[in-house]
Amino acid sequence: MSSYRLENTWSPEPAPFGTLKVTLWNLSETPLSDFRLAYTSLTRAMKPFTVSGAELELRDANYHRYAPPADLVVAPGESWSFEVTNLNRDPRHITDGAKSAILTLDPAGAKTHVEVEVSDLYPEGRELVEPGPLLPEGKLTEPYAILPWPAALELEAGETPLALCPAPGASREALAAFSQVEALHRRLYPEARTVLSMVPMPGTRAVAIEMGGDFAEGAYALEIAEVITLKAADDDGIRHGLIVLAQMLHGATVDAASFRFPASGTITDAPRYGWRGSHLDVSRQFWDAADVTRFLDILAWHRMNIFHWHLTDDEGWRMEVKAYPQLTEAGATRGPDALLTPQLGNGVDEVHGHYTQDQIRDVVAHAGALGITVVPEVDIPGHCTAALAVIPELADPQEAPESYHSVQGFANNALNPAREETYDFLAKLFDEMVELFPAKYLHIGGDEVADGSWLNSHYARLLMEKEGLSGTFELQSYFMRRVAGMLAERGRVLAGWNEVAHGGGVDPEGTLLMAWEKPEVGIELAKEGYDVVMTPGQAYYLDMAQAEEWLEPGAAWAGTSTPVHSYTYEAEGEFPEELRPRLKGIQACIWCEHFTSRAYFNRLVFPRLCGVAEAAWTPKERKDLHRYAAIVKLHPAF
Structure with missing residues (x-):
């Protein structure tokens, strides 16, 4: 049991996003002084940092480190509090507060890190109601346990x-x-x-x-x-x-x-769609190879045939690359004294996780035996903090620190498209990937590049002048076209998130894009000639909270996605008949920022994953919510 505890509460004042109040309790037998307090939270302090009662020394994405007032002493049994305003958003669910906390004693000397127990986030002055049932009771008209239901x-x-x-x-x-x-x-x-x-x-x-x-x-x-x-x-x-x-x-x-x-x-x-997929993010929270094969078994049991493996992101690089061993030696480790700061629930102990190439081959073979194609993703050019931390030459060294920030709060996190070192790196990376993954598609991400990226880079300005490019997204399009060519040379086809089409995009012929921001994006992509997989956050992102109530865990940026909505949502939506051939299928996405435990994973992913599986397989006219609710109780847990 820890001798220290962090409580956090939230008040809606002042507008627009209110105040986060943090309280550290000293439950030890000795006075507490000369320390730093850090916590990880997706509700972030934003510049200009507005903190009362402490000084925010460092904010790296969702990692916050605070210094107490000079000469502060917290006696045994007493507490110290401070307040943070100018937040990035208003918290909406119990998991929006601190996920972990670390106390550093003698920060200028020997530096001892101590684990701090953390409470859930509670709103001040708000009645808390437990969420109700997420599915109807269920009713069978035919007594057969089949999921997805046949045609x-x-x-x-x-x-x-x-x-x-x-x-x-x-x-x-x-x-x-x-x-x-x-x-x-x-x-x-x-x-x-x-x-x-x-x-x-x-x-x-x-x-x-x-x-x-x-x-x-x-x-x-x-x-x-x-x-x-x-x-x-x-x-x-x-x-x-x-x-x-x-x-x-x-x-x-x-x-x-x-x-x-x-x-x-x-x-x-027969299956309704050829692409019946699920994505799994192993960068934010690492799932070992045994977990991944377990997940593949669950997909196969529900007759899903695509596993989209999100192997890299800002928070960690998970795939062994022989040409760049530092990617997994240092780029797969987070900790208080590591190159990458703690994130998303990490505490005192360093966390490390990556897959060796032999493990990747085993996973791919296991998937293949079950009729599942593994589509690997390396997320570029954004979401590359982990890669840039260990291979800094992929950025412009003259670019000012914190020239831009991603939506997740990472500074200068995109590979520089104007440096040839970037393409040399990608060439070696792709050479190894095509040997590991036989899939037709290689997913290169392409999402959430911050507007303003590279605009302070000397190399980027020279490239823009040479190629007649304007702004971040035309630079990104230049990068994507080069990447598409590199993949074609290796017999692979580019898959990416819908932002690949920004700034002019790439040749739509054969390119597969995933529409995630909202359903209408898929129709627009199809009109532009892209093949599309529908994976809108509003229905198929399984990290979204399943109910409006504060006590329901999960993310909220796409609203509430109930199991009923995930099941009944029709991806074809308003797709004009002539564009239907562009719709290749649907996919669930499992982003792991909130999955600090297996219990949270099971609560949020199931039964919604099973509902997406039935939506991918079963004809619209054969779906039945009450039958589904009765059968899905049999689903295997992760």
Whole structure:
């Protein structure tokens, strides 16, 4: 137990964003003096810093370090408070305050860092109400535990078999598919009984697998009789059909009062979209390789086929690059005395995390075996604080410090597009990435470059004059066009966030952009000729708070995204019919600023991820919120 505790409260006055009040309690047996207090908080102090009762010595993104008044002594059992105004925004949820705090004793000498317990953020003078149910109770009209729901289904319920087994004479490929799906079920539900068995026994039912026929990619058909027949034209279709059978039998065994297994009937099914994805940010909070493979299993269970792996950002570089070992030696570590400051809940202990290339190969192989394509992302030219900290020559050394700040508060965080060192770095990086990731697309980010970036760079001004460029976004477009060419030389296609189209963009032919800022952006991109994946923050960002109440955790910049909205939202929206072919699919995004615990991850990601999966697979007219609410209770947790 810590001997120190930080409490933080918020008052809405003065407008527009109110006052954050911070109180440090000394619960030790000795007086506290000669110290510094630091905390991490997404509610940030902004310049000019307005602090009463302390001095803000350093603010690096959401890391704040304060000095107390000279000669302050906090006696045992007493506290010290200060107030911060000129905030970046008004807090809206309990997780908007301090996530961690660090006390540094004798800051000018030996420097001892001490952990500080941190309270949740509470608003002054506001009644706090617990959020209500996030989904309706759920109602089944057909007792089958299938998620996503199939395109067409006509079944008669029957007795629950002991297990399903391959029909006599099954091919090696069919046996391997059986084994794979049973292993997937066992990993996701280790406490549940086996639903697929390789050996016929009394009470089992046989499944015959027929490969071939006129099926779309990933489609399958099930003919259910005494012997179940599964038909598909590809491995994905076979896997999807077996997963559906496994889901139905799992539901019937763990909740026999609600779910049954069919005695007869048919299922005819195909995915609605070709891109059924989920993104995972491993930079803000690191998830090790075992966690990532667990997440891939969950995607496969819901018949999702794209894993967008967000491997780099301001807060950390997570992918081993042989040509630049410093990226993961120092650029993947945060701590009070590290090159990168603590962020997003980090405390006294340094936190480090990256994937070796062998681990990346293992993850990619695991995904491939489950029919999932791994699309890697290195976020450039912005969001590069970690890279620039260890390779400073990728910036202009003459550019004044803090010439610009990103929306997250990082100073001068973008690779300089006017330095050839930048493209030399990217060439070596891309060479290694194409060896690790066989996917067609390589995602290069392109988002949230601050307006004003590079305008104080001598190199950038010379480039602008030479190329006839004006402003940050035409510079960014120049950079993106060069990057697109570099990827094409390596047999890859550029994917990025919707801001890649800013400043003139890149050649739309073959480029894939993700519309995240708001739904209307996707239509505009399609009009410009880009292929589009819809991932609007208002529906598919799973870090958004799920209710308006203060006690509901999560982010708020895109409003409230309830599980009902994530499920019922239709990405096609107002897409004109002639632009529909540009819409390649939909994707959930999991940004991890708020996921300081696995419990928060599970609370915010589920059940919304399952709802996005059904929206990606199931035809609009076949979706049913109450059926979904009844079935989604069976989802495996992360």
